[in-house]
């Protein structure tokens with residue numbers, strides 16, 4: 255079944271830049287989709303539109319049967335709990351232990367309140383430790399996030415997203431600031447944990463070779479438009 259359906263989506267920035275032009279696609283449960291395209295193509299705008307970090311100009315985004323673009327603030331907050339987000343810059347709280355960063359994802363906006371009062375219970379912590387183990391970071395659980403390498407920090411971000419028990423994972427250029435070796439390791443873990451949980455995943459990348467290696471399906475974007483949507487094999491090397 256379709257987890258996500260995007261219909262006639264447009265985004266015009268206030269300065270007149272048309273970042274998305276009539277985007278249409280559907281994502282099935284468990285699909286691992288890579289969106290590729292050059293810098294400025296609209297990848298980031300597209301991904302951020304899905305949980306409304308960027309506000310689309312018009313169109314529809316149907317997620318689990320509901321149009322996200324019609325949701326009020328309270329509803330949007332609920333919807334966002336079902337969407338795990340992974341950023342290029344990891345977005346961890348640097349001075350907090352790894353395991354606490356993972357807990358932040360699970361409890362969402364409540365985590366800061368609960369965390370501040372030491373309200374995480376043993377089950378929360380146990381679950382977070384298990385997820386860290388799934389990304390190979392059990393040894394790093396109690397280290398400060400900023401003591402970890404870039405690749406390890408991104409694996410913490412993956413663990414944080416997974417620990418939310420989401421229905422959808424969005425990763426915006428997750429390996430853009432990593433060296434080739436760490437990039438492979440991060441992509442391996444991302445693909446593995448998403449497969450284990452049967453998650454629909456959309457990853458923005460600009461490296462076509464890596465996209466072809468990991469994707470079930472590639473969506474090619476250029477100048478705000480989809481120019482390719484299909485299997486990695488069908489994609490020619492001109493992009």
Ligand code: ADP
Pocket residue numbers: 267268269271272273291292293294295296297298299300
């Ligand atoms: P990509 O992620 O593929 O690099 P982006 O979605 O970041 O592409 O950008 C798509 C287009 O929108 C680019 O032309 C970019 O310069 C423009 N853009 C992105 N953010 C803004 C903004 N806040 N205001 C105006 N233009 C923007």
Ligand code: ADP
Pocket residue numbers: 298342
């Ligand atoms: P990152 O993807 O690393 O967060 P972005 O390319 O999104 O970096 O840019 C960071 C900020 O600058 C964002 O708020 C984005 O909306 C804005 N931005 C990006 N491109 C433009 C642009 N062409 N004009 C104005 N603002 C932009």
